[in-house]
Amino acid sequence: MSRNAAAGVVATLPGGGGGEPSSPVQKVWKPELYKIQLEAPAPCPMRCQRTLPLPPTKSTAEEVEQDNxxxxxxxxxYHGLMGHLEAEHLLGLTGGEGSYLVRRSPMSDGFYTLSLRxxxxxRHYKLFHxxxxxxxxxxxxKRFDSVYDMVADGLINFHMQLHASPIIQQINQQTKNCYQQSPYMTLNGRKLRALSNELGKTNAAAATAAAAAKDDASPKDVDVPLMPTQPLGTLKQAEQLQMMSEAVRRLPPAHYSCLQYMLEHLKRVASHYAVNKMNEHNLATVFAPTLIATPQHMTNLTEEIFMLSSLITHCKIIFA
Structure with a gap:
């Protein structure tokens, strides 16, 4: 199991994100939570260095078989028969954060005990299988294929509960408790208001420019520029895509192939936006913290998200 998967609510915590470049919409998702999750201690099984003691002579054949x-x-x-005081001493003396062992408590009845540092x-937990x-x-x-996966899941959960609470409270204060409502509707409501304001400014500027052009025009003037806006924008975009294509081709072959496969898959996911509500920008917001290398304390991933969104949108051209 990947250490990025956390227990319960931890697994649903957002990784990071931001608005489009030059957008008045402020970021809603924060990458700090994802980075805290990565800082959780790794599981460290404490191997038994001793010969397991034999069960008491009065033990039945069934108890002996269960121990084996x-x-x-x-x-x-697995350390065999061991009390909780001995387990605490052993983990506290030779084990660090995330160390654990499995033992059979003297008072156990059909279960074993997981001792975790x-x-x-x-901490001690009843362990079943x-x-x-x-x-x-x-x-x-939840069920796990191995005790190692279970401990990894629990350590992330403990670490998030210990360190993420202040950040979640800060996010709630910054966004005026927007997490009590739908984050999707909150974000889209902000975008609609911002877009409406921008369209109002654009229409007013266009009307002013049209009036000025009407007064200054004469029959000998060319009706359109030699390089109209639409072809110019297309040429600029083609130049940018060519540079992006050349940049990704400098990657090692394994990185190039993996990135191509990943982006083509995300493009297929984005093609079903009407159903899953995940367009290229939303997908870039989710995957930017993991796909793009950033400085450790960098929290504003606006440029990285915009770049990854462009890669997803134009992946067929870039990897042609």
């Missing part, structure tokens, strides 16, 4: 099955299921991170504290279902802590919780 646990050793096969959890591997070297986070924020200088050791069902064949064909996976590992889980409670019946209603």
């Amino acid at each position: 099955q646990a050793a096969r299921l959890y591997g070297s991170e 986070f924020n200088k504290r050791t 069902k064949p064909g279902v996976g590992h889980y802590l409670r019946e209603q919780d």
Whole structure:
């Protein structure tokens, strides 16, 4: 499982974004949350360095088989019979943030215990496993293929709860609690108001220019410029696309092929905008923090989002 997948609400936290260049619409999504998620400690299984003790002589054959099955299921991170005080001492003494082990508690009844180190504290959880279902802590919780994936998911969840709360509160204050409503409708409402204001300014300027041109015109004047606006814009765009095509061709072959496949896929997703509400700019807002290398403390990704949006829009021409 990728460390980018987080538990519960963490997995739905936005990665980053911004408005179009020169747009009066301010950014809604923030990349700080995604960067905090990446800073979560990585899982570090603590391997058992000792020979597992034999079960007590009074143990039944079923208990012995369960202990052997646990050793096969959890591997070297299974420490056999161990109390919580010994686990805390072992993790606190030799383990760092994210270290964990699996043990059988002396008072357990049909379950094993996951001991996990986070924020200088050791936490203990009942650990269950069902064949064909996976590992889980409670019946209603998510299932995982391995204990490592479960710990990675939990560490991201803990890290986000510890560090992301102030940023979420700050975002709510900046956007006047827009997250209590639909972020999609909030963003589009702002765009519509901004577009209406811009169209009003454009119409007023066009009317003024038309009146001035009517007074200054004479029969000998050329009716249109030698290079009208529309062909000029097309030429500029063609030049930019050619430069972008030359830039991506400088990438290593593996990067070039992977980027081409990714952009063509995103273009197909954007073609269903009427259904999924994800156009090129929205997709660029989501993927810019992961596809484009940026300085560590950079939070304004407006230019990167605009560039990635252009790559998605014109991918067939750029990779032709």
